[in-house]
Amino acid sequence: MRSYDSKAHRHTRLRQDTQPFQRGIIRHVVLILDLSAAMAEKDMRPTRYLVTLKHATTYVREFFEQNPISQLAVMVMHDGLCHLISDLSGNPTHHITAIQSLRNPVNPRESPREPKGNPSLQNALEMARAQLYHTPSHGTREVIIILGALLSLDPGDIHKTIAACARDRLRVSIIGMSGRLKICQEICERTNSGSDASYNVALDEPHLRDLLMSTTTPPAIRSGATEGTAEDGAAGPVGASLLCMGFPSRTITDAPSLCACHGTLSRGGYTCSRCKAKLCSLPATCPACGLTLILSTHLARSYHHLFPLRNWIAVTWKRAREKGTVQCAGCLIKFPTIPMGAGVDDVGGSRRDKGKGREDEVMENGGESQEERERDQLSKELGASESSRYECEACEGHFCIDCDIFSHEQMHNCPGCLSKPAFSTVMEEDGNELANGTANGMNGLNGAS
């Protein structure tokens, strides 16, 4: 997610975002850190332990940035045991303080926790399973383990634990720091319906960070029996449900009053829509009536996972001349001049087959198989553009690579599509987001049905 390794990065990003998956937006995640003796290794500077703590802190922030209505718990594997250091909750500062207090305990009498002993994956999984046991069925249950050691010292049969985890719909991702372990691979395979894509070994610190950050994206929902109790075969995740939520407004009162969540005096706050209890921060569960209180912006933050922006394709010189674009439609930067006349053949000669106009291409591809067309499309999306232009197929605007990356990674909007009234009328009429070059988001959501 965060590696910006020029073209390679564009590739990975494109591969990720092309298909709109149905994603588990409401997540319940247990983050398990290794605090065994192996974490004192110095192959990552200063030690693996400190590097992990640093990234775990940023991870918590990023996680709640991306998944505001999700919940997280943090555990550590220390000296054969697994300790819960912060409960399942949606408050990032709570987790960050807990992670930081590993090294700098709040209570001065406690000694900071240093890496010690061996980790136990079984204990960790059992503990995570217990922690996630009561979570509602519409949310995902995920376990993310950062494992530095090359062993797991277990009190019992870990295979039984793995089976129990799979039965309870846990999805385990493991990020190793030393080498691949068969048992980790098995855990990931068994809990992710046979795919071990969630088991990765970090090569170095940036890689570790990337692996960790890639888990902030909500996971795609799998349809299938492994997910558990979908007997009726209905589309959607197991136990999709309608949730009652409150959208409180922020109020300022003249006189300070106590908040229901912490009991501190404050003038501002949010009042629960149902019972009018005052809370100081959102998202939260009303302590008085138990209603889930969120801001509508929290929901909106997840929409781009559901309606991803359509990929832009590389523009050939011929197409560029057809459109005659000289500037990026987003940032007004100038494109390289289109070579005139004979120069075209020299430059674009090697790519003549790809360099045909869109109409030609459609004609030509008419008889080809769907698969070939898809492959052709993919190569168009993946390739670097010879003319430094990238085209949004919905609005036919041309953009530079920077705007391409910015629009797809951060904004999830197409500047061109949104600047045309036709698109906004589509939106007004249909009431959904077919505009904005989104890659048929709704169909994607319906995909399983």
Add this chain to the structure above:
Amino acid sequence: MNAIDGTTSSFHVRSTDAPPPSLLVIVLDTNPYAWSLLADTLPLQNVVANLLVFINAHLAINHANQVAVLASHTHCVQWLYPPPPPPLPTDSTGDVLMTEPDQPDPTPHPPTDDANKYRPFRLVEQQILSNLRSLLTSSPPSSHTTALIAGALTTAMTYISKATLLASPVAAPTHTHTTSSVLPTADAINAPADASTAHDPLSSRILIVSVSGDLAAQYIPVMNTIFAAQRNRVPIDVLKLAGDTVFLQQASDATGGVYIAPGLEVGAGKKEGEDAAVVRAQGILQYLMMGFLPDAAARKWLVLPGAEEVDFRAACFCHRKVVDIGWVCSVCLSIFCEPLPDATCLTCGTYLALPANHNVAPAVVPRKKKKKKRLPDGGTPRPGGSTPAGSTPGGGTPMR
């Protein structure tokens, strides 16, 4: 050698101590319908004239300050300054990229004399006025009555991201704008995320001058831009002259911008309030100068104006009602104002289970029945029933 060292170090010190240049992107809502409603009290030309003064003030504060102006019209989003691309591809300059890091406005016009201090003012004014005039005269009568704020904001954000990229020291030597300048993006993006903005050379902000309401159709795109702005620490300031949109208020709240609605403040009575609103709205220059001129660096030390109470209620997807308690689909996060009749999400078509207790009326503890005296004979109609017939007295019909 010493002299050289001295000059370089002093140069460095000066460059870091100087206030960072700031880029101001103004999104001017040019919705003709909304402006025609305001024509009596606050005509567009007044606002534009005041905006030009404001722009000049912004440019005068710091030599390196930049400005960009976007018109968010009903049928298109148009650059007013820097000028929009020429209609014909008559680009004969062989120079690929003529923007220098010091002068990132990619104007295709002859380079300006930096020695002449007032030339930038004149250039900006000329460009904005002529472009606005051509936009207004050329716009066809259209049926769209809402301004394309989402498009304008998106374009503004791409422009800001590119300007930040060009201004960052890493990107300065790159003269190709293709893949080689991707790496600096990473720095620009990652910097606010984990490290600090210490070396962020360009602070940008967006000012929306909005007159039209109703952004419901553009909700998701607007929200996306808000989050992008939040991530890149771009405050979105809003000057709301008329109309009412909840989302712009949320935009400025989420990004730490200033929200001023001079025409909409609560008056004592309706009539009196209207008059006061008109008067207040006519002091637009003062609002601009006092509320929106300070840049991000200066705002840290100021008490900012702004609405303290923010309406965070959401609009439901089914009836567009504004609700404060809603039902949310766990798959697509659509908001509905009431439990769905056939338990199927209207947006994604998923079957949604309702929580078991959602429409169960709270139970009332039943009154304790008085124990009736057991009849002396014919008590138990049920043969072989071992239980005493206390529960079904009399004629055998259970009393409920």
